[in-house]
Amino acid sequence: MRALSYEQARDELVRVVNELEQGSATLEQSLALWERGEALAKRCEEWLLGAKARLDAARAAAAE
Template structure:
C-alpha cells in the first residue's frame, strides 16, 4: 500500500473484479472529497484509470465467456451439446 492509501500499480493485474471495483470506489470517494494536494490527486486519478482498465478487462472477459456459452448449440433437452 502506498502513502496515499492505494495499492501499488504492479499489483493491479492480479486484482479480482470486486477488489478493483471496491478500490476504484474508494479512489473516486477520495477525489470527490477533495483536500488532497495536486500530486496526490494526480496519483489517485492515475490509479483510478488503472483500476477502471482492470474492471473493463474482467467485464469484457465475462462477456466473451457468456457469448461463447450462448453460441454453443443445444441438444433437444435444452442442455448445451458438449
C-alpha cells in the same frame, strides 16, 4: 493490478473516487489517485469484457 479480482478493483475504484471527491488531497496526490483510478477502471473493463466473451461463447455452444 492483474491479480485484483473484479470486486477488489471495483471497491478500490470506489475508494479512489470518494477520496478525489473529498478534495482534500494535494495536486500531486490527486494526480496519483486519478492515475490509479484510470488503471482500476481499465482492469474492471477487462474483467467485464472477459465475462461477456465467456457468456457469448457459452451461448454459441448451447445454440449448436
